[in-house]
Amino acid sequence: MMINTRLKLLLFISLFLTTTILLTFAGLKHIQQDNLRQLSSIMELESNIDILRSRLWALQEFQDPEVLIQTLNAHQELKQKLAKAQFLAPSTKILTTNLNRQADSLAALLELTQQHLSSTPQRGITSARGMLTTRFNITIQSMSEDLTSLQRQVIDSLAEQQSQILSSTILFLLAGSIISLLFTISTLKAFRESLHPMKQGIKRLSQGDLDGNIEVVHHNELAILAQKFNAMTQKLKETTIRKEALQSEVQSQTKQLKRQTQKLKYVAEHDDLTGLYSRSAFERQIDTAIARCQRTQMHAAMLFIDLDKFKQVNDSLGHDNGDKVLSTAARRIQSAVRSSDICGRLGGDEFVVWLEPINDIAEVSIVIDKIIAQVSPPIVCGRTSVSLTVSIGVAMYPGDELTRLNLIKIADDNMYQAKKISGNSHRFSDTIAQQVEKSEVD
Numbered sequence: 001m002m003i004n005t006r007l008k009l010l011l012f013i014s015l016f017l018t019t020t021i022l023l024t025f026a027g028l029k030h031i032q033q034d035n036l037r038q039l040s041s042i043m044e045l046e047s048n049i050d051i052l053r054s055r056l057w058a059l060q061e062f063q064d065p066e067v068l069i070q071t072l073n074a075h076q077e078l079k080q081k082l083a084k085a086q087f088l089a090p091s092t093k094i095l096t097t098n099l100n101r102q103a104d105s106l107a108a109l110l111e112l113t114q115q116h117l118s119s120t121p122q123r124g125i126t127s128a129r130g131m132l133t134t135r136f137n138i139t140i141q142s143m144s145e146d147l148t149s150l151q152r153q154v155i156d157s158l159a160e161q162q163s164q165i166l167s168s169t170i171l172f173l174l175a176g177s178i179i180s181l182l183f184t185i186s187t188l189k190a191f192r193e194s195l196h197p198m199k200q201g202i203k204r205l206s207q208g209d210l211d212g213n214i215e216v217v218h219h220n221e222l223a224i225l226a227q228k229f230n231a232m233t234q235k236l237k238e239t240t241i242r243k244e245a246l247q248s249e250v251q252s253q254t255k256q257l258k259r260q261t262q263k264l265k266y267v268a269e270h271d272d273l274t275g276l277y278s279r280s281a282f283e284r285q286i287d288t289a290i291a292r293c294q295r296t297q298m299h300a301a302m303l304f305i306d307l308d309k310f311k312q313v314n315d316s317l318g319h320d321n322g323d324k325v326l327s328t329a330a331r332r333i334q335s336a337v338r339s340s341d342i343c344g345r346l347g348g349d350e351f352v353v354w355l356e357p358i359n360d361i362a363e364v365s366i367v368i369d370k371i372i373a374q375v376s377p378p379i380v381c382g383r384t385s386v387s388l389t390v391s392i393g394v395a396m397y398p399g400d401e402l403t404r405l406n407l408i409k410i411a412d413d414n415m416y417q418a419k420k421i422s423g424n425s426h427r428f429s430d431t432i433a434q435q436v437e438k439s440e441v442d
Contacts, residue, residue, distance in 0.1 A: 010180055014235040017176045021242055024169040028162060035158040041085045042151050045099075048078040049143055052106070056136045068113065075110060079103050095150045102143050109135055137347065145280060152264050159257045166250050173243055180236065201229060205236075271345045273323055274330035282344030282352060286404045289342065289356055293397060300356040301364045304393040304411035305333065305371070308423050310349035313386055321381040328379050329388060336374040337367060352408065361396070361432060368392055372424045389423025391415050400429050 055071040058064075082100055184205065201214035213233075214226040269281035277285060286302075293300050307329060314322035326349060333351055334343045342354040355367060371390065378385035393415030395407040410429060418427035 010184075010232050011235070013176050013180050014239060017173055017239055018242075020169055020172045020176075021246065024165055027165050031158060031161050031165070035154055038154045039151065041081075042147055042154065045078070045081055045085065046144070046147055048074065048081055049140060049147070052078055053140050056140065068110075072110060075103070075106055079107075095146050095153070098146050099143055099150075102139050102146070105139050106136070109139070141279070141347065148268050152268060155260065155264065159261070162253065162257075166246075166253075169246070170250075173239075173246070177239065177243075180239075184232075197226070198229070201226075205233060271330075274327050274345050276330050276334065276351070277342065277344035279344065279346050282342065282346075283404060285342050285344070286354055286407075289354055290397065290402070290404060293356065294402075298357040299359070299399075300354060300397040301358050302395040302397065302407045302411045303353040303355065303364075303368070303371075304395075304408065304415040305351040305353065306391045306415050306419065307349035308389040308391055308419070310388075317381050317384070317386070321386075324381055325379055325386055325388070329375055332374040333371055336370040352411070358396075361428070364394060364396075365426075368394070368426045376424065391418040391421075391423070392426035393418055394426060394428045394432070396429070396432050399432055 052071070052074045055067065055074045058067045058071075079100075082096070082103055085096065184202065197214050213230045269278060270276065271278050276282075289300065292298070307325075310322070310325070313325055317325075329349075330343070330345065330351065333353065337343065337353055337355065341356065344352050346352055353367075353371075355364060358364060371392070375388050375390055378387045393411040393413065395401060395410035395414065397407060400410050401407045414427040414429060418425045421427070
């Protein structure tokens with residue numbers, strides 16, 4: 001093969017590598033734009049859900065026809081945004097289907113609300129109005145969690161696509177560099193004995209010296225060859241620099257994606273106000289804890305904690321001070337239990353604590369006394385202070401139940417029984433309470 005042909009092939013490889021890099025960046029930019037559009041669509045849906053949540057709160061609070069119309073409009077706007085939303089990742093199809101189904105459920109609930117709007121409003125969680133409010137809150141919360149999962153899947157899809165493109169690009173660059181090196185070695189072998197200057201130049205190149213040039217005294221084909229060789233060396237140097245820059249960019253992007261993934265995982269599993277586990281994350285933790293207790297034959301306890309008369313505090317002092325009271329109460333509850341215990345917020349002013357391991361019922365009573373002592377000191381809110389009391393329901397594992405759902409329900413029921421007594425009270429199940437009374441008598 002002629003020298004001129006070899007050099008043309010080397011030039012083609014360099015151009016191919018350069019084109020591959022440009023196409024890679026273009027592809028990455030296109031993927032980022034698509035994912036930014038999808039994330040923007042998710043943020044708009046979150047905004048619509050927040051608006052709908054506020055309208056639903058006002059509707060349940062005031063039962064006003066005008067508020068109902070505003071709520072229906074907000075729901076219709078959310079439906080339209082869901083219909084227009086398009087997500088590329090196949091795994092998002094289930095979540096978008098769930099969101100549309102939940103939006104349909106809201107429509108049915110709004111229809112029920114419209115039917116009961118003219119009737120006399122009733123209070124209480126077991127009333128029609130209370131049950132509708134609970135259903136609204138559960139559906140809206142579920143939609144918010146699905147949107148968070150959808151956002152996480154979009155970002156994971158972006159990371160996967162970028163990783164695939166970058167991996168393919170590195171393979172192409174490596175193949176191009178190997179081919180270029182093979183052509184260089186082949187040229188060195190062909191002219192090793194007769195072309196001493198070329199031999200020295202190629203030797204320097206094989207040692208990694210890309211700065212040296214070959215000087216030829218006579219202006220002939222060897223001079224042209226030397227010039228082409230020098231051009232090739234420069235191209236290799238530029239290619240090496242681009243490869244190092246690309247590797248540095250890959251490392252930087254990888255670190256950034258890891259940080260974003262960790263941040264999203266924390267946001268998805270923790271309540272943004274109190275920092276405690278969210279409802280879904282708490283349930284996952286409890287499922288794991290119950291499996292551990294079954295395996296090790298350990299005992300545990302579920303505490304369902306409700307802040308007494310918190311709604312009056314929230315209404316009189318405002319939501320900002322209400323949030324401050326909630327976050328302070330959460331910190332105090334967490335400080336009263338062990339670091340190995342699990343604390344979560346189910347919503348509003350309701351908190352749950354999983355105590356593990358528990359040797360006897362007396363230990364549970366000691367922890368409850370510590371929680372009451374920690375929560376009781378006044379909380380300063382501007383120019384006033386708030387003194388909290390709590391009502392605590394207890395469910396024992398395995399004495400009361402073996403499953404998470406039933407343990408939470410029993411603790412919730414016992415909490416409502418405790419509320420009938422007085423502030424800073426707690427309640428065990430009847431069978432457990434008899435054991436407590438017996439141990440106190442002994």
